[in-house]
Amino acid sequence: MIKITKRISEIQYAIRDIVSAAKEYEKEGHRITYLSIGDPGKYGYDIPNHIKKAMIRAIKENINFYVDSEGIGNLRSAIADYENEKSGINLVEEDTLVTSGVSEGILFTFAGMLENNDEILLPGPSYPPYSSYAKFFGATPVEYKLDEEKAWQPDIDDIRKKINEKTRLILIISPNNPTGSIYNEKQIKEIINIAGEYEIPIMSDEIYDVLSYEEKVVNPASLTNDVPIIGLNGFSKAFFMTGWRLGYLYYHDPLEKIKDLSQNIARMARIRLCVNGPAQLAATAALKGDKNYLYDFRKGIEKKADFLYKRLNDIPLISAVKPKGAFYIFPKIDLNDYWKDDKEFTLDFLKEEKVLFVYGSGFGEKFGKNHVRIVFLADYKTLDDAMNKLEHFIYKKIK
Numbered sequence: 001m002i003k004i005t006k007r008i009s010e011i012q013y014a015i016r017d018i019v020s021a022a023k024e025y026e027k028e029g030h031r032i033t034y035l036s037i038g039d040p041g042k043y044g045y046d047i048p049n050h051i052k053k054a055m056i057r058a059i060k061e062n063i064n065f066y067v068d069s070e071g072i073g074n075l076r077s078a079i080a081d082y083e084n085e086k087s088g089i090n091l092v093e094e095d096t097l098v099t100s101g102v103s104e105g106i107l108f109t110f111a112g113m114l115e116n117n118d119e120i121l122l123p124g125p126s127y128p129p130y131s132s133y134a135k136f137f138g139a140t141p142v143e144y145k146l147d148e149e150k151a152w153q154p155d156i157d158d159i160r161k162k163i164n165e166k167t168r169l170i171l172i173i174s175p176n177n178p179t180g181s182i183y184n185e186k187q188i189k190e191i192i193n194i195a196g197e198y199e200i201p202i203m204s205d206e207i208y209d210v211l212s213y214e215e216k217v218v219n220p221a222s223l224t225n226d227v228p229i230i231g232l233n234g235f236s237k238a239f240f241m242t243g244w245r246l247g248y249l250y251y252h253d254p255l256e257k258i259k260d261l262s263q264n265i266a267r268m269a270r271i272r273l274c275v276n277g278p279a280q281l282a283a284t285a286a287l288k289g290d291k292n293y294l295y296d297f298r299k300g301i302e303k304k305a306d307f308l309y310k311r312l313n314d315i316p317l318i319s320a321v322k323p324k325g326a327f328y329i330f331p332k333i334d335l336n337d338y339w340k341d342d343k344e345f346t347l348d349f350l351k352e353e354k355v356l357f358v359y360g361s362g363f364g365e366k367f368g369k370n371h372v373r374i375v376f377l378a379d380y381k382t383l384d385d386a387m388n389k390l391e392h393f394i395y396k397k398i399k
């Protein structure tokens with residue numbers, strides 16, 4: 001066998017890795033209920049028509065060539081306007097960079113910030129690619145605690161305890177995947193103060209920032225002018241454009257402390273030529289167009305959050321905190337001696353009931369273990385059936 005790198009052989013991504021187990025059952029003729037992937041399009045949420053039309057128009061008008069590596073000017077200025085309006089800041093087109101999804105923004109930022117043996121402080125639990133990419137660059141992802149007892153709020157003392165001279169970035173994801181929790185203004189200010197003391201930037205994943213249903217999301221850029229903020233956002237979740245792979249980075253950096261970073265990320269962007277051009281015109285239409293559909297979407301997911309929260313807490317061995325945003329709930333499983341760990345629980349449930357969750361330790365060994373993540377974008381009947389199956393599965397075990 002030809003030798004491959006250790007770097008690539010060690011990559012793990014629980015959300016997609018677990019799907020291969022489900023595919024095996026499908027091959028045997030079983031129907032699987034997937035409550036594992038955070039993709040609105042897979043559950044019938046359709047991209048609004050004005051966005052689709054803009055994509056089709058771009059293709060018909062032959063905007064099918066390579067476009068600017070940093071993104072089409074109109075989209076970049078629309079992004080700046082959109083962020084300025086949300087956070088009362090002063091971005092210009094040059095403070096933005098269009099990426100193939102937030103995923104590429106993570107890759108670019110880490111490529112620019114992380115060397116061997118550096119550390120990044122990230123929420124535990126959190127979206128897995130952050131720790132996978134950090135390791136890919138030889139750095140160590142260090143989980144800071146989101147406190148389940150306090151509705152998964154960030155534990156600021158834990159951040160203080162874990163930060164040191166090797167720390168290069170502090171990551172905030174609010175609303176968070178997988179917990180649906182939101183950092184409040186005071187907590188964000190405290191994190192900004194810590195980042196300021198250590199003179200490091202904050203990386204802020206805001207992909208769910210317009211999908212909160214309980215409290216307003218405060219983005220860190222609105223609270224500081226001297227700690228640099230690298231913001232990441234995109235069109236997958238609130239605009240349902242997952243498959244079109246479109247996102248962006250923005251730099252809120254009035255004192256130009258990360259100018260070197262942004263300029264060099266732009267150079268890195270050139271080596272991958274550009275991001276899908278027609279999708280960028282569609283994204284421009286998305287930002288400039290009507291966003292009223294979001295109101296119904298938020299109301300809908302809020303009700304589903306409520307529904308699952310109640311159902312889950314009525315099932316023995318399971319307890320859940322109610323999410324405040326996004327479309328994930330992260331219940332704790334009292335494994336007892338029935339299952340060795342959360343992965344075994346997830347696979348056993350899949351085998352017995354043919355419903356797929358993601359095991360919690362995939363979101364962070366320390367703070368994710370003994371949990372599962374459930375995506376609640378499916379319709380009520382599907383969610384209700386899945387809860388009945390979970391109930392049946394647990395009662396069978398404990399009887």
Ligand SMILES: Cc1ncc(COP(=O)(O)O)c(C=O)c1O
Nearest residue numbers: 038101102103127177234236247
């Ligand atoms: C917190 C978070 N960031 C980023 C992403 C990926 O976004 P994109 O589709 O823009 O790459 C996800 C997807 O689930 C996510 O949950």
